[in-house]
Amino acid sequence: MKLLRFGAPGQEKPGVLDADNRVRDLSSVVADIAGDALLPESIQRLQGLDVASLPLVEGAPQQDLRVGPCVGNIGKFICIGLNYADHAAESGMDVPPEPVVFNKWTSAIVGPDDDVKIPRGSQKTDWEVELGVVIGKGGAYIEEADAMSHVAGFCVINDVSEREFQIERSGSWDKGKGCDTFGPIGPWLVTPDEVGDFDDLGMWLEVDGKRYQNGSTKTMVYRVPFLISYLSRFMSLQPGDVISTGTPPGVGMGQKPPVYLKGGEVMTLGIDKLGSQTQKVTKA
C-alpha cells in the first residue's frame, strides 16, 4: 500500500494510491498519516479498505497535485552517517566501528517536490539520496529479530547537506544537516509487504539530468533491523519517527573537483519501489 499526504503545505490530507496510481482521499478514515495511524493494527485496517470506494482526488500526484511529506507530525528525524563503505571513502572518512547518528531538525522537512533552498552564506550545499524508515510501533531496547515489526513503511529521503556548516564549522554535523528545506520526504510511505527485500533496492540521484549517485541498499554497512535495535538503546522510538539510513557514493563533495548545488538547478532522485522526488534549487 502506498500512503501519501496531499494538499497545501501545513494543510495536507491523508491519501492512498489506487490501482491506477490515482489519489483517493483517506480523510474519512484517518485524520493524518501520523502517530497512532502508523501502528501495525491501524495499517492493517487501512490495508483492509476497499480503496476504489474512497473519494477520488482531482489531479495527478506530483504533477498538478502537490504531495507533502508522506508522514505528518514527525517527532524525531534521525540520520545515520557513513553507512556505505564507498561513500565513507569519498568523504575521506573510515567506516565507523558503530553507526554515526545525527539529527535533522523537523523544521527541515518538506514535500518530495518542494524547492530546496540554499541557505544564506552557503557555498557547499550537497545532495544525498537515502532510504527512509518510518517507525510504526514505538519501543526501547528493541531486539534486532523483532525490529521489523516496528516499521510502518519505507520512503525516499534527500539528506540535503551543507558541507562547510557540517564539517568546517566545529561541533556536530547537525548545523549542516537541518537547514530549512533540507529534508524532502516522500512521495509515498510504502508498506513493507509491498517493498519486499529492502536490502536490494536500487537508488539514484541526478542534478540537471546528470547522474551522480547510482547505488543499492545492498551495500549498506549497518542494515535496517540492526539500526532500529541500535538506536533504541539510546532513545525510545515512537510512531512517526523517521530514520534516514545513509547515502551511497556520488555526493557532490566526493567529485573531483567537488561539485555543489547552484540556484536554478533541479535534483531528481529515487529508490526502486518507493517513487521519485524532483526539487528545484533556489536561494534563501
Ligand SMILES: NC(=O)N[C@@H](O)C(=O)O
Ligand atoms: N558525509 C556525510 O554527511 N554523510 C552522510 O550523511 C551519510 O553517510 O549519509
